[in-house]
Amino acid sequence: MRYVSTRGGAAPVGLSAAIAAGLAPDGGLYVPEAMPRVSRPARDGYLAGTAMHMLEPFFAGDALAEELGAICAEAFAHPAPRRELRIDGAHLLELFHGPTAAFKDFGARFLAACIVRTRRHDAPPLTILVATSGDTGAAVGAAFHGLPGVRVAILYPDNRVSPRQAHQLGSFGDNVRALRVEGTFDDCQRLVKGALSDPALQADVPLSSANSISLGRLLPQMAYFGHAALQAGEPMNVIVPTGNLGNAVACLWAREIGLPIGEVVFACNANGTLPEFYGGMPYRPRDAVPTLANAMDVGSPSNFERLRHLFGDETTLRASGRAESVDDAAIRDVIRRHAASDGEVFCPHTATGIRVFEKLRLAGDRRPWTIAATAHPAKFEAVVEPLTGRTVDVPEALQAMLSREPYAEPMTVDTRAFGAWLRAW
Template sequence: MNFVSTRFAAPAVSLSAAVAAGLAPDGGLYVPAKRPLPQRWAGRGSLVGDAEAVLAPFFAGDALAPYLGELCAEAFNFPAPLRALSTPGDHVLELFHGPTAAFKDFGARFLAASLARLQRDRARSLTIVVATSGDTGAAVAAAFHRQPGIRVVVLYPDGRVSPRQAHQLGCFGDNIHALRVAGSFDDCQAMVKQALSDRELQAQVPLSSANSISLGRWLPQMSYYAHAALAHHAASGELLNLVVPTGNLGNAMAAVLARAMGLPLGRIALATNANDVLPRFFHGQAYEPTQSVATLANAMDVGAPSNFERLRWLYANDEAALRLGFRAEAVDDAAIRELIARRYAAAGEVFCPHTATAVALLERLRGEGVTGHWAVAATAHPAKFESVVEPLIGRPIEVPPALAALLQRPANAEPCPPDYAALREFLQT
């Protein structure tokens, strides 16, 4: 299968070429040359097996195809359990059991495994440059740490990630470099996109991306939705509806693509924080990116979600059909705090601020009489946000062993202005 840019001003390329490049030369995001057609699926009984099945059509004929089983087994060696919540019919899909306690471990590890094979026998090293609003950078750093022939440069908005997130970003060292940018995530993302589109720089320093703009990050995120939906349908005969907390739209777009391929997924609702670009669009207003604002759910502090281009592509730029396909709602900080405290007091359920936005939206849907089986995508372990969660529930949160090990390492990040020239200079060193 070949891949094209969402802006259709760049030549079609193979999967391997798209994964290696990150961003298309015209600044667009890579998508399949043909929109997927729905088909019937049978679960294979394991996350790795279901991942291999759902990814196989995209890898067909590519140099990476013979390695697909290895890639899935290497990347997805931790669970993504679907657990029942206290409300009948409601579930949580726990995506935080990886090495950095966030859902982004899935895509980052798959991308790292893919690039490790593509980089074999190449004389020139590759630099992965990535913007993060909190969790992406740590997942990418962990996945690529000490990988030969690859350097990683992570940009994050200084003061706008949680203390534990910041520590993770700076604790790896070796081939991982963290830059704390005096600006917003949108500033970081704009700098990364400019670097990836800088042909003169690329000639000197080969670059790729590990943000959700990367095809190698985006496609494998379908795996856990496919596995959860197939297992749930086999057990209950019901479609699994989803509420996905979203910032840059990559995780949600993975669910949307999985549904378009015919997997047993029903409705998909999008929960944002106070950065409400998507809710405003789905309520009928024009799509107008804005400067992001800082919230408790900081990993979703995005005012210009890149993957909106992929969403438009899937719906052939038919905005009327696109608006009919989704429900999107914003959840502010006050509602996040209230939900975390109330659900713990009522049922002992503990959510990170991002997951809390999705639970809040699911409560709204239930209050409106929406029926069916629903799952909330739990995107991060609440221990990553102890300064927010612990005062609300009145007790310490046990830290997962992998996260505890990272927090014991020394951490360091270099300051960087929100200026592309500064990033360019750093990349050239």
């Protein structure tokens, strides 16, 4: 299997090279040269086994192919249960049982397992760059913390993540450093893309990415959607809370390779780039606006390039799914109402998915739906607890991170300043 750039200006490469690079030399994102089709895995298998079966064709011909079983065992060591809600026809796909209580633990652990297996012992340190709107940075920090030959720089928008998210991001130390950027997530993303696209900087400081632009993050996220669809026993309709579109693209790729996934709807917050496009308006990226579902505060989703590459023309792309906006008032209402009526406590991001499900029901859609629960509500206690009137229990792994003293360095939105910081490190 070879991988090409979404922009068509880079030579095809193997999987290991695509993962190591993060971004293609022409600034595009790596995608399979041709999307494979896979036979349906066993329904009663383990998540790691389903992942291995689904990902085998993506690893074909690469040096990492022989390690795929071990990589999947490391990345999928925690569960992703699909459980029925006390709402007619709704299931929750719980993706928050990993070490940082967010779905991004799966992709981050998978990426780390791949990178440590491709690094030469005598190679200079590889610096992983990750822009985060909340959850990605902690997952990547936890996955790479203490690994030899690898460093991680986490960039997050100052004062635009929850207090517990900020604490997590700055809690690692050692080979993981956090930068609080004076701007938005999109500014953080621009700094990362600028660094990855700078040949002179790359010559001085070998760089790669751990955002959802990385294949090493995106490919494993296909697995839990495929596994859940097999458990559903029929084509599974999915609602995916999304910001930068990584998890949503992974779900669509899983459907494309042959897993029994039906309709896919993107649940967005008040950032309207995707809902406007799917509603028939031109694609118009813009600066993000802050919301309660802060990890989805993205106005220029990077993975839109992968959607365009997969579906080609805009008519076909719009027919591939839907996107719905959910504002902060509706997020608050969902959290408050369900805590009172059925005892369910949702994080603000999962709440956007629940609200989209309710809108589908109001429009007469009676089909079963599965909502991806992207993070544990304990990560957003400042939002959730006042609305529910109760304390949210903190998972043990998250509590261990919160017990450490955090530290984050300030950074301006200046590519030269960021490059100088990287060189100094």
